[in-house]
């Protein structure tokens with residue numbers, strides 16, 4: 426494809442001369458780093474990567490916390506913490522798991538058998554309720570499969586659950602039912618069942634946990650989880666490579682069918698044949714970047730239609746392992762708490778003071794999501810501490826719970842380079858709506874976990890999308906596009922839908938709409954098969 430000439434080169438912008446490049450990659454998270462790598466693999470080296478933070482990795486983001494045995498702080502992961510869905514012998518392997526192994530990222534499998542349940546009066550066994558909900562989830566999958574394959578209208582996960590016979594208020598213990606439902610659904614998608622798409626919520630879970638495997642390995646690497654992303658970047662970026670512009674905040678993107686001009690907060694600018702914006706949907710929804718011209722209706726609507734969930738891990742370091750005195754608790758990894766009043770009130774607690782994690786550390790962390798994330802992220806650490814201590818004291822009434830030495834947690838809802846944790850699909854979504862989120866607008870392209878229809882919310886989603894866009898741009902820049910997949914549309918410009926049809930026909934589940942593996946139904950469950958490519 427011949428590249429039309431760019432408009433007359435701007436000599437300067439606010440006194441700065443624009444850097445001239447073929448591809449401006451906006452963001453150095455997994456999608457950005459992978460886009461650049463895909464270009465590099467096709468011998469295209471004329472790109473720049475612009476990044477807000479002072480490091481590579483994006484939402485694979487860590488912080489120093491507390492104190493270790495040598496007085497140095499631990500590194501804990503504020504963002505992506507698990508490699509999810511690793512792969513099984515003879516089956517496909519999750520590419521993220523391949524990278525974790527390649528870069529020797531230390532990790533320990535989460536063991537969901539080391540799991541106890543609690544309510545406001547202390548230990549209270551409702552594991553049977555968890556088993557009952559997991560059985561219901563299989564029925565829910567079958568329901569989602571019916572809708573997907575017959576091109577019926579999507580519905581909420583809550584409606585789906587009711588239809589397959591799960592109504593928390595009618596369970597023997599409604600609050601325990603709330604807790605297990607939160608753990609399995611909200612704790613993974615960071616939205617409630619009432620706010621989530623049945624079809625695509627079921628599909629995204631199956632693509633990762635049925636296509637690969639149901640394993641979740643928790644990263645404990647003291648170099649930081651982002652070591653694998655930095656490692657991959659080091660294969661094509663030299664140390665102090667001028668193509669990586671850290672600490673640079675993009676504020677304005679002007680685009681046309683001729684090229685793109687990116688202007689940064691410091692006044693610097695980049696003039697490119699193409700740009701790839703990998704900012705989260707949270708950033709896009711916050712209007713921190715001005716687009717000129719304004720994004721067309723179909724794109725703007727798509728950005729507003731999908732949602733950004735928040736997942737907040739609150740880290741606590743106690744002077745000693747107060748829950749470990751009783752040998753029955755010593756190697757427990759998960760404590761699930763059913764609050765009597767508020768669903769999702771400090772529900773899941775995880776011990777890091779356990780073999781394979783940080784033994785001797787006294788560290789526990791508790792996770793909240795969604796509205797609770799907004800609430801705790803707005804309040805002070807002290808206010809949160811008072812709430813968590815009250816919960817812990819009711820969970821462990823026979824144990825003297827000491828005050829922690831340290832409490833710390835991220836404020837994802839307020840972080841200006843993320844504005845939330847990961848995306849989720851609301852009820853009633855279709856592949857066409859999502860394709861409008863993915864599709865390029867002239868020479869401005871988009872990539873990230875949120876543009877993945879099969880793996881949204883996961884690191885693998887960002888990786889597949891980065892690779893896809895890098896491949897397409899390589900093709901448009903005259904090199905070979907090596908992307909492949911079922912159906913047409915793996916290379917070249919993306920299609921978008923000016924008119925949405927409200928449902929998704931079977932033939933639309935193809936690579937052109939970002940559905941990168943074939944799906945079929947077996948025993949009523951959406952199962953995905955991998956084409957081995």
Ligand SMILES: Cc1cc2nc3c(=O)[nH]c(=O)nc-3n(C[C@H](O)[C@H](O)[C@H](O)COP(=O)(O)OP(=O)(O)OC[C@H]3O[C@@H](n4cnc5c(N)ncnc54)[C@H](O)[C@@H]3O)c2cc1C
Pocket residue numbers: 451452453454455456457475476477478482483484485503504505506507508509673674675676703704705708713714736737738837841842843845846847872873874875882883884885886887
């Ligand atoms: C709390 C949390 C828990 C998670 N847990 C898991 C998990 O266990 N397993 C899993 O697989 N996934 C998990 N994820 C999701 C995973 O982290 C993401 O899917 C993935 O990292 C997204 O990569 P990305 O490249 O799409 O976006 P990002 O990583 O957000 O990359 C975009 C980059 O753009 C930069 N940027 C933003 N705005 C600007 C601007 N104006 N100018 C310049 N640069 C800008 C950002 O700093 C960032 O580096 C979690 C995420 C969070 C936050």
